[in-house]
Amino acid sequence: MNKDDKIYVAGHRGLVGSAIMRKLKKEGYSNLLFRTSSELDLRRQAEVEDFFAKEKPDYVFLAAAKVGGIKANDRYSAEFIYDNIMIQSNVIEAAYRNNVKKLLFLGSSCIYPKYAKQPMKEEYLLDGKLEPTNEAYAIAKIAGLKMCQHYNKQYGTNFISVMPTNLYGPNDNFNLETSHVFPALIRKFHEAKVNNKDEVVIWGTGKPRREFLHVDDLADAVVYLMNNYDGSEIINIGTGKDISIRELTQLIKEIVGFEGKIVNDTSKPDGTPRKLLDVSKLNELGWKARIDLREGIKMTYEWYKIYLDFEEKEL
Ligand code: GFB
Numbered sequence: 001m002n003k004d005d006k007i008y009v010a011g012h013r014g015l016v017g018s019a020i021m022r023k024l025k026k027e028g029y030s031n032l033l034f035r036t037s038s039e040l041d042l043r044r045q046a047e048v049e050d051f052f053a054k055e056k057p058d059y060v061f062l063a064a065a066k067v068g069g070i071k072a073n074d075r076y077s078a079e080f081i082y083d084n085i086m087i088q089s090n091v092i093e094a095a096y097r098n099n100v101k102k103l104l105f106l107g108s109s110c111i112y113p114k115y116a117k118q119p120m121k122e123e124y125l126l127d128g129k130l131e132p133t134n135e136a137y138a139i140a141k142i143a144g145l146k147m148c149q150h151y152n153k154q155y156g157t158n159f160i161s162v163m164p165t166n167l168y169g170p171n172d173n174f175n176l177e178t179s180h181v182f183p184a185l186i187r188k189f190h191e192a193k194v195n196n197k198d199e200v201v202i203w204g205t206g207k208p209r210r211e212f213l214h215v216d217d218l219a220d221a222v223v224y225l226m227n228n229y230d231g232s233e234i235i236n237i238g239t240g241k242d243i244s245i246r247e248l249t250q251l252i253k254e255i256v257g258f259e260g261k262i263v264n265d266t267s268k269p270d271g272t273p274r275k276l277l278d279v280s281k282l283n284e285l286g287w288k289a290r291i292d293l294r295e296g297i298k299m300t301y302e303w304y305k306i307y308l309d310f311e312e313k314e315l
Contacts, residue, residue, distance in 0.1 A: 103160070131271055
């Protein structure tokens with residue numbers, strides 16, 4: 001990408017999209033294109049076609065999606081499959097019709113089979129049954145990466161697909177009903193500390209293992225791959241290390257400074273027992289994650305406290 005190329009970041013306000021915007025600005029890319037979902041509903045094909053025909057972006061980061069934690073995926077599965085299939089289908093088709101030079105599609109590590117061999121290599125895709133709680137989202141994301149591969153094959157487009165692991169960082173969703181575990185624990189321990197509560201309830205047994213990548217590392221990786229990788233094979237993006245939910249809970253409890261008890265609500269689902277990514281392809285392409293988990297938790301908690309102050313002043 002040249003610094004004055006027109007780069008469209010779809011989903012620029014979200015956890016991933018806002019990190020990509022920060023990274024592109026820091027690197028001096030000066031011609032960034034973005035729209036809020038009220039300005040442009042990416043589920044509406046005609047709106048997307050008009051937008052692309054008018055703006056003609058050179059590059060597209062497709063970071064817009066309907067995302068959520070295990071409970072949201074399970075409960076709103078029809079919305080997850082519809083919104084994500086419509087968004088990605090409209091953007092990928094409009095990118096092709098308007099000769100976008102290159103598009104990067106963001107998938108997720110949940111696309112792999114529930115009981116895939118660990119760590120999960122890209123070739124394990126479609127090798128087994130999916131985790132039921134997020135099957136709808138996973139099917140949509142698999143359809144998206146397959147669309148990119150088939151558009152490349154039939155039309156000669158250059159649409160690459162990456163599969164990030166669980167992400168965390170600034171601008172995450174902290175709503176306890178729909179969020180992922182990382183922001184949920186930051187909020188739960190912070191509120192328990194400031195309100196002198198005796199205990200914090202976590203979902204499930206705490207036994208599942210998850211890999212956590214800071215979203216600034218992800219943004220660094222996707223800009224790197226947009227500039228250095230052309231191909232139809234999907235690329236995992238992660239740290240290559242995982243941790244149990246129980247260990248993560250202890251780490252966040254310690255960093256937030258909560259001194260009470262942790263209680264497990266085993267009526268809530270554990271989900272996939274493990275989804276550690278094999279990142280050897282990414283490492284061979286020349287990229288490695290840099291932000292250490294303990295450091296990342298501290299950075300995210302500091303951001304969260306500033307965000308809360310800002311919210312309070314707004315009210
Ligand atoms: O992050 P999470 O919601 O999604 O849950 P997944 C991860 C693990 O943390 C599960 C446990 O075992 C949860 O039971 N957990 C413990 C909690 N306490 C909490 C809590 O307070 N809130 C939440 N949310 N979890 C998602 C997929 O799976 O991974 C998405 O559903 C997406 O589609 C995302 O792929 C990356 O990691 O299990």
